[in-house]
Amino acid sequence: MNIGFIGVGSMGSLLIDAFVATGALDPSQITVSNRTFAKAVSLAVRHPGLNAVPSNAEAASGRDIIFLCVKPHEYKKVIDELRHGLQPHQLLVSITSPVLLNQLEDCLPCKIAKVIPSITNYVHEGATLCMFGTRVEPADRKRLLDLLAYISDPLEIEECHTRIVSDLSSCGPAFIAFVLQKFIDAAVEETGIDRAQATAIASAMLHGTGKLLTEGEMTPEQLQQRVAVPGGITAKALALLHKELEGVFNGVVRTTHAKYEEDLVVVHDLLYGKEVNGT
The missing domain is CATH 3.40.50.720 (NAD(P)-binding Rossmann-like Domain)
Known part of the structure; x- marks a missing residue:
């Protein structure tokens, strides 16, 4: 081949x-x-x-x-x-x-x-x-x-689902890495932990989390429930995340889809010529 x-x-x-x-x-x-x-x-x-x-x-x-x-x-x-x-x-x-x-x-x-x-x-x-x-x-x-x-x-x-599936599969690593980076930044700023150590710990955590969601057959909801004891530290922090991130990822999806629609028009015009007066 x-x-x-x-x-x-x-x-x-x-x-x-x-x-x-x-x-x-x-x-x-x-x-x-x-x-x-x-x-x-x-x-x-x-x-x-x-x-x-x-x-x-x-x-x-x-x-x-x-x-x-x-x-x-x-x-x-x-x-x-x-x-x-x-x-x-x-x-x-x-x-x-x-x-x-x-x-x-x-x-x-x-x-x-x-x-x-x-x-x-x-x-x-x-x-x-x-x-x-x-x-x-x-x-x-x-x-x-x-x-x-x-x-x-x-x-x-199906090609009609290209954008949203690409968001999850191809853009997703960058989105998750951004969230992880912000978590690391906060750890360093709030506690003074060494950045390299915080990055290594957080990266290992993400690797293990991925395995739990694939090989461990857990859903994201189940994983949260296993970690967050009612009234505990994780549960309180999750409540803050729920409040602060409400609608954020809806906005992410709307943003990627809006850019995709723009790109569709650009590609169409390049391949077939730009329409003038609807013709």
Whole structure:
């Protein structure tokens, strides 16, 4: 199996690192291109045998699967470079949520899928969200899911739920890390505990909490009930959190969805042209 990567920024390079580290792919199976070619060359140095090429068309040519890991505003340019070279049997996998499957099928002759990775895939954990276009056959689906299973738990979702599931899976690590950082900051400010020690303790706690919620088969509610003795310290602090955080995460969801809707419009206008007077 030969894999192409177009775009080796933060997420593209993360996927490559994870695939190579787990043995899912040998570097010799991977060809990459990037807008800044030096970044592709740097990746080839990190993974001897990986092939860095100067053009997107070359990265896609002859590959079984092509991961398209570029920003929404770059899609039109890349699609124009690929549309005449891609073949119907090839599978192009977009990792950009506001670029819709049907839009890519309109523009390209190949099979189309979309996956939303997570930074947790770097340590071969967490979910990868998967969606498939109308041309994808069962064998294509299995091949992609089997590949992603090396670095994650592949979950098939409906495209209409992309944003909220991405909030939980892909944005979630940043949100939880933000809350943890604020907890650590408060610990240092209020008690003078060493920051490195507080960070190590809090990080170990989060790791164990994740295991309780997955391997321990606890729900978040059950975990709180097990820790918070009525009238105790944890219960009193939880009451404060309930009061102070009321509606905060609703606002988070509304914010991510509003930005997603903006991005959908931008991508549509880039691919099809901006509508004028409703036409």
